[in-house]
Amino acid sequence: MPTSPDHADLTQWLQKLDSGTSLNAVNEVFALLYGELKRAASAQMRKESAGHTLSATALTHEAWFRLSEQPRTEWQSRGHFIGVAAIMMRRILVNHAVAKQAVKREAELVSLNLTEAEEIGQSVNSEVLQVHAALLAFEQIDARAAKVVELKFFGGLEIDEIAELLAISPATVKRDWTMARAWLHRELAAP
Template sequence: MSDAVPLSDVTVWLSQQPADADGVGDRLFATLYDELRRLARSHLRHEDAGHTLSATALSHEAWFRLAAQTRTQWRNRGHFLAVASMMMRRILVNHELARRASKRAAELQPLTLSGLEQLALPADRDVVAVHEALLALEAVDARAAKVVELRFFGGLENDEVAEVLAVSLATVKRDWALARAWLHRELTAP
């Protein structure tokens, strides 16, 4: 998009129903498309190079699922993008689970997640193992799991995570350190 749209317009559009007759959904998609693609590329950087989903397909699939949300009260652009990031992660996990289910008899090859050094985890962990570990962390500390999801999968910085979660920057840093240690222990245990 050539002209920058004020964040206040995006927030107003998000508060309206995306499928309204005024074309708000189309304007919103056009405005946020580059950011959705950036999020998708960030997610796919953690995937195997031979992944069958493209950044375009992932961002479009996430958009279609988000547009179908009728009960979500979007607070602002950051909230929308955080939910989009979570949606993309779920799409990738579901895609991998479906791929594995279709190849039950074949030997499974783990997806290489090049960004796992952020979490100090071995690079041979696959997206499903990370997803399962995040679900376990969520049962112990839901906010810390959300911090990991937003930082690692969503590519948000600490200050952006603090804004989305409505907590202090110091809280985000503590949760990030705790979550990294916890996930490292979970994913490296024999």
């Protein structure tokens, strides 16, 4: 297999992946998609606080492991795979933030001065949970536009890729993206 296949070749390989696929074939597809997955994970991690305990590499690998545990998924295209990977990365980050908050609730009480308390407050990643909650609320209003946000913001997919994946026009994707961004911005800016 070439080291840099076009999207059609990659889509064919993804469509062949199933529970009977050899480990070598799975690893080869992973190697080909690794750069794209890592870029999506890096984009996710740039939105996180500086002291985050996950790295882009760890997020990439965790998403791949979770995706590989879903052998019944019929991959339609490279965009479909990257879109599902973006959703998986979002879930990993949300689960990580929830677990971190749970640990903090169970932690021992320690006396801190004001500076130490501010530093800890900055490292708590409640932003991920706020975006997640806002996106869940928006999903109730407009599920398709919420999916556009997820694919663009979390997956890093282009307008045309999202349009193809959701079987809608690029103009509709742009409208949904514009409207969703405005709604989410208003929701997240509210006190």
